[in-house]
Amino acid sequence: MTLALTPLLQARALAFLRQDEPVFGPIDFTLNTGEIALVEGDNGSGKTTLMRVLTGMLRATQGEVLLEGAPFALDRVAGAIVFLGHQLGLKAELTPRENLSLAQALYGRREGLSIEGALRDVGLAGYDAEPVRRLSAGQKKRAALARLLILPARVWLLDEPYANLDRDGIALVNRLIDTHARRGGAALVTSHGAVSFAGDALRRIRLHA
Numbered sequence: 001m002t003l004a005l006t007p008l009l010q011a012r013a014l015a016f017l018r019q020d021e022p023v024f025g026p027i028d029f030t031l032n033t034g035e036i037a038l039v040e041g042d043n044g045s046g047k048t049t050l051m052r053v054l055t056g057m058l059r060a061t062q063g064e065v066l067l068e069g070a071p072f073a074l075d076r077v078a079g080a081i082v083f084l085g086h087q088l089g090l091k092a093e094l095t096p097r098e099n100l101s102l103a104q105a106l107y108g109r110r111e112g113l114s115i116e117g118a119l120r121d122v123g124l125a126g127y128d129a130e131p132v133r134r135l136s137a138g139q140k141k142r143a144a145l146a147r148l149l150i151l152p153a154r155v156w157l158l159d160e161p162y163a164n165l166d167r168d169g170i171a172l173v174n175r176l177i178d179t180h181a182r183r184g185g186a187a188l189v190t191s192h193g194a195v196s197f198a199g200d201a202l203r204r205i206r207l208h209a
């Protein structure tokens with residue numbers, strides 16, 4: 001199937017300043033359906049800050065963000081963007097399965113994949129009834145990856161998604177991103193290494209400290 005190239009996320013002259021000092025930008029980029037962009041930059045160059053601006057956690061100082069062609073609005077973020085950051089957003093006392101049910105209650109449901117299926121895909125079958133606090137760091141990351149799969153949002157913002165993962169887990173992240181892009185989603189990924197997406201859809205956005 002050939003998907004029409006539709007802009008899912010656009011930044012125009014986007015910049016963030018702290019106490020009048022630029023943290024990043026101004027930058028321009030367009031992320032279309034099926035595209036994967038790698039956000040590169042040294043420690044402190046503003047990669048996480050950019051992610052926070054794109055999820056609405058921080059307000060841009062300059063420029064604008066367009067979400068599916070329309071001006072960024074917080075009430076549209078939940079259905080359109082899913083963020084995987086350093087904080088995984090999992091409730092420690094709930095099991096992975098309960099966490100995923102809660103996420104679907106809040107942010108909607110993607111058709112065609114059950115919670116059990118998603119947990120199986122990320123290698124957590126058998127751990128789905130353990131509270132998250134009893135999982136290893138890599139297993140927690142896998143539970144957070146399963147959340148990407150069961151939500152309808154087409155834009156994935158992944159801040160260091162490879163952290164705490166073994167080789168198999170790193171390959172899993174690459175596979176999930178690649179499949180998501182092929183199905184018409186898009187991903188913006190920060191990483192200090194380990195990126196090897198299949199296909200030639202990878203683009204690069206460079207931030208300077």
Ligand SMILES: Nc1ncnc2c1ncn2[C@@H]1O[C@H](COP(=O)(O)OP(=O)(O)OP(=O)(O)O)[C@@H](O)[C@H]1O
Nearest residue numbers: 018023041042043044045046047048049050190207
């Ligand atoms: N809450 C905060 N208050 C003040 N300054 C902050 C805050 N968070 C980040 N910064 C500063 O903003 C700059 C960019 O930080 P950011 O975390 O976005 O960088 P990064 O590119 O993600 O870095 P890394 O590669 O180390 O993860 C840094 O100089 C950092 O010290």
